[in-house]
Amino acid sequence: MTTAEEWNEAFTPRPVHEYLESTVAEFGSRPAADFMGKVWTYAELGELVDETAAGLQAMGVGPGVHVGLCLPNTPFYTIFYFAIMKVGATVANFNPLYVEREIAFQARDADVRIMVTMDLKIIYDKVEEVRKEKILDKIIVCPMSFCLPTVKKVLFSLFKRKELADIPNDAAHIRFDDLLAKGQKPKPVDIDPAESIAVLQYTGGTTGVPKGAMLTHKNLSANIEQMRCVFEKARAGEEKMLCVLPFFHVFAMTVAQNLSIILGAEMVLQPRFELKSLLDAIKRKKVTLFPGVPTIYTAINNSPLTENYDLSSINLCLSGGAPLPVEVKESFEKLTGCILVEGYGLTESSPVAAVNPLDENRRAGSIGRLVPGTSSRFVSIEDRHSEVAEGEKGELLLHGPQVMKGYWKRQDATDEAITPEGYLHTGDVGYQDEDGFIYLVDRIKDLILCSGYNVYPRVIEEAIYQHEAVDETIVIAIPDEYRGQSPKAFIKLKDGFSMTGEDVKTFLKDHLSSIEMPREFEFRDELPKTMVGKLSKKELVEEEAQKRSEAQAKSA
CATH class of the missing domain: 3.30.300.30 (ANL, C-terminal domain)
Structure with missing residues (x-):
């Protein structure tokens, strides 16, 4: 077995957008994304990313600029995610379900002056109110019609028009079509993967006051490579990934989107969790990979709808975000015939730190073993500088290339979270058995x-x-x-x-x-x-x- 040190010596950090470029070169004709039946190939996705990046550069977006994404799972998220990184700028993720005060706080704290959102009133109106408070300078508005197949586009324009926002024609509001620099590519930008912040991902930590975890290109590329090792049996260019978890959440960003990109998998995009729509998508696309959270697997287990669907195409599911009850895991595996394993991570580790093996060695109730390149310690709850004996319960500390650079503008919180040796305090209490499996037994936090x-x-x-x-x-x-x-x-x-x-x-x-x-x-x-x-x-x-x-x- 490769040690953490050996894996890290072999690992070469890359700017995150280079993974998309490699996949475009290798699998350009393969489908990259499906949204409600409309499909884009990797070549088309790559071209849209380049044209968007060139348009952003023309706006002055580049290194040091933070661009907010307040988007549901649509092709726009992936397009802007990689375009922003390609020009050396930083993505700041926003939950579209946030109320106005939450958007305003995070935009102000993250120094976001440009926000990308949809032309749907339910999202746009909140972002526009934040702009009116002089917190934002510009809003880039993406049309829902762009995402829809022809028939659905017509039906949407006829029956859903009231859901569309009225967008002013002025310099503060930039329509996606006007942003695109058709046929152009951005000027190359030098990016230091170890230092350049790719994503500002907000997390509340123990205080309830959101803090921006600075995730560098190195952090994210490490977790992409680590997940590729975990999914070693995945077939490059052949998998179909169900993307129902929102990309603005760090788990979905890495395991649903970024892993899809390195695999050349087709992302089957779901803008929100709606059980029948999800089951229809699995049936229509014959989904093979399905990252989720326990609530989604529970809903599938318990719904009478499920018996009407063939779910046998699913090979592997990775559950994260919350503890996976054993009965949920067993029922889902019996229902689908697939493997459902539990993983563990946190925003500050980009996020994945441990995953159960994908074979018969997986253990119910455990978060699994550490992903490649990662090491751990367990320290006393009473004295966080004192390690506990092997097998004893203590706070889990993590070390690896996926551990964040720190918290944005919060050096005191960074010093509290990361030791001088680079170990991250997780706030989770657990122990590790002699086979390397980690078990979490309690949480320090009140979250x-x-x-x-x-x-x-x-x-x-x-x-x-x-x-x-x-x-x-x-x-x-x-x-x-x-x-x-x-x-x-x-x-x-x-x-x-x-x-x-x-x-x-x-x-x-x-x-x-x-x-x-x-x-x-x-x-x-x-x-x-x-x-x-x-x-x-x-x-x-x-x-x-x-x-x-x-x-x-x-x-x-």
């Missing part, structure tokens, strides 16, 4: 892992506090069979006020995204506090665990 997304209790609490009737609130995670975890809010009202959970939910709709919305609300006369008067979550977490234990005992 709620909801459908693969980090949901921050503090953000929810602050939104609840905006209601005049609320005196105190605590938000914790509770188990959710579908999403893995969901938020639960405990609320103490001010004297003289009364309200229901539905009242709170109605109020929060303008303050929180759907993924952040608490699943349960509980009103109490008092909330637990520490000796010094701070609100304490520990007692509520223990109470919920006791409730679950008693409920399970009754049902046994």
